[in-house]
Amino acid sequence: MYDDSDLKTETDIETRFGVSRRDFMKFCAAMAATMGLPKGADAQIAAAITKKERPSVIWLHHQECTGCTESLLRSEHPTLDKLILDIISLDYHETVFAAAGHQAEAARKAAMAKNKGKYLLVVEGAIPMKDGGIYCKIGGQTSFELTKECAADAAAVVAIGSCASWGGMPSTPPNPTGSTGVAEALGRKDIVTIPGCPPNPYNFLATVVHFLTFGKLPALDDKGRPTFAYGRLIHDNCERRAHFDAGRFALEFGDPGHKKGYCLYKLGCKGPETYANCPSILFNDVGTGSWPVGTGHPCIGCTEKHIGFEKPIHALADLKTNPPTGYPRIVEEQGTGATLASAAAVAAVAGLAVGAGMKIAGNLGKSETKDGE
Amino acid sequence: MSLKRRSFLKGAAGGGAALATAAVVSAPAQARPNKVMPPQAVGLLYDSTLCVGCKACVAGCKEANDLPVDVSTPDALWDTPLDIGPKTFNVIKVYAEGTADTKDQEKNGFAFIKKSCMHCVDPSCVSVCPVTAMTKHPQTGIVEYNADACIGCRYCVASCPFGVPQSEFDTPTPKIMKCEMCKHRQAEGKIPMCAEVCPTGATIFGPIPALTEEINRRKAMKAGEANVFERRVIGSGDTHERPAAKYLDHVYGEKEVAGTQFRHMSAVSFTKLGYPELREQSYSSQSEGIQHSLYQGMIAPVVVLGGLVWAAKRASHIEDEHPEE
Structure with missing residues (x-):
């Protein structure tokens, strides 16, 4: 003591x-x-x-x-x-x-x-x-x-x-x-x-x-x-995330993608379903890359019950995207609606058309009456 | 010539009578049967329950087809397509309800869906195209587009029940833009990019009979039990294992509008995922039936034209007989 x-x-x-x-x-x-x-x-x-x-x-x-x-x-x-x-x-x-x-x-x-x-x-x-x-x-x-x-x-x-x-x-x-x-x-x-x-x-x-x-x-x-x-997904702070988003995956250990540092999802990385701060805080104070994914091994989900030590290491992770954000909905409103200027222009044209129509209507039948005389 | 109201109405009535006669004379409009699957048809299967929403297929499609970014946010930083369009042939959309915390669930859940060309067996866009710029490959069944033949009428855009072909609106020489199942890659012996990059095998490529077999295999799976799923292409041997989901019996694209070569499996109903309920008879079989009956041997048009000429002649004759009226 x-x-x-x-x-x-x-x-x-x-x-x-x-x-x-x-x-x-x-x-x-x-x-x-x-x-x-x-x-x-x-x-x-x-x-x-x-x-x-x-x-x-x-x-x-x-x-x-x-x-x-x-x-x-x-x-x-x-x-x-x-x-x-x-x-x-x-x-x-x-x-x-x-x-x-x-x-x-x-x-x-x-x-x-x-x-x-x-x-x-x-x-x-x-x-x-x-x-x-x-x-x-x-x-x-x-x-x-x-x-x-x-x-x-x-x-x-x-x-x-x-x-x-x-x-x-x-x-x-x-x-x-x-x-x-x-x-x-x-x-x-x-x-x-x-x-x-x-x-x-x-x-x-x-x-x-x-x-x-x-x-x-x-x-x-x-x-x-x-x-x-443990408030955030490993996937959301992972340095290899850009490769995931672009569909660039390492397919096996030591392949060209693995050597280039591509995403390890296909090798069974559990980052997308594991909550931990590993990518941000790193291990052993030796600088960047000092955590499993940084060294080229998929995350095994050791902080998540039913994932770490239970789900096979090669099994694919389910993305914890719930609730899902960053996707277009089934029905998406597109376009920006009418602006004031465009509405004014349409109204002006419509007004002109109505005026001209009235003028023509007023003249209708005048020539026929003349012919009949 | 000054035409009186009375004589005009007389002539119009005569023409109408001729038209009615012609309609009775011509054979009743009959729909032709639906077209059938081409012999070496290839297709894609999208399994919503396997999709993790990584959008690798969206990015891969852009790369394979050399498409520009499609921005929808004010900062215009990322490629964020809201739907398929002239700059996007393939998109992953989400259905989300309530708290949206469980995947493949309708209530308080969410599900992903892929949207791209369905490659219909009996496509409307091919049927309506007046210049055969839209064609269906006789062997593979891929719905293809030939920009050199296109006259820009956009009938295909209006005809598609899935809103797939889209015209470019930001160029004076617009083309129709749609997924052609990476036919340029297939010509090199490769598979469509969306199936190539999919990490879970949610999008898988293969000949239609093999895909049908795979669909039946998945439908027979017991929900929750571990099953093996292939990636990229049927028979690739590139597999992964995961528990099967509770699939709907309905496989979208099996029967809709005479069937499509792009099929969907899901645990959430397809109307919720933005896929319309469509009948089994193709639209083109009906419209072609009506049109081809009406114009068969040009008999009906000749009769109608004859009636109109007669009516017009008669009306002008009356006018000539009574010049003072």
């Missing part, structure tokens, strides 16, 4: 985080930008992060590959791992804790008792429910029991990764262990999900920072995903 007894002032950022104040403010601004928060929010975030009391975080692992943790730890953003470990008090995390066995379990129980109702529970991995949940046990407890125990007094529960969100890879049909997500296992609807395989660490960090700053979770969609990250 981080010992902050030697911290002299709140603004003593250099000492506490081991980064320059400038870098720290950059981080706060980046978090605010990720969440689409208004100007000034970065200052609020800075104030929240530098608070003395760091919230306790308990991080559970179930059926998973630890990819979410690895993704978070390997984030290349300057001192990100340091920041997240120092901003919060990570009291239990099976990958990074130094303790083992009963010692570790005791630390978890102590943290839970000390921070009752205030700690943040992060769950990584799916929870097996079949046969009494015997397929994953930690310290003699099944995943379900452990999660239920920790979630009861948590201020908020965050499910990180696709496995914790809805079951992810372990739940792929026929789902032999009955894997499911945290929300479904606990029967709760207020659980934040950060799906992805792995999820982008910034989406997780931004959600946590939002919680620290404003004391509540960011706006969520119907699947518990923060809308700042």
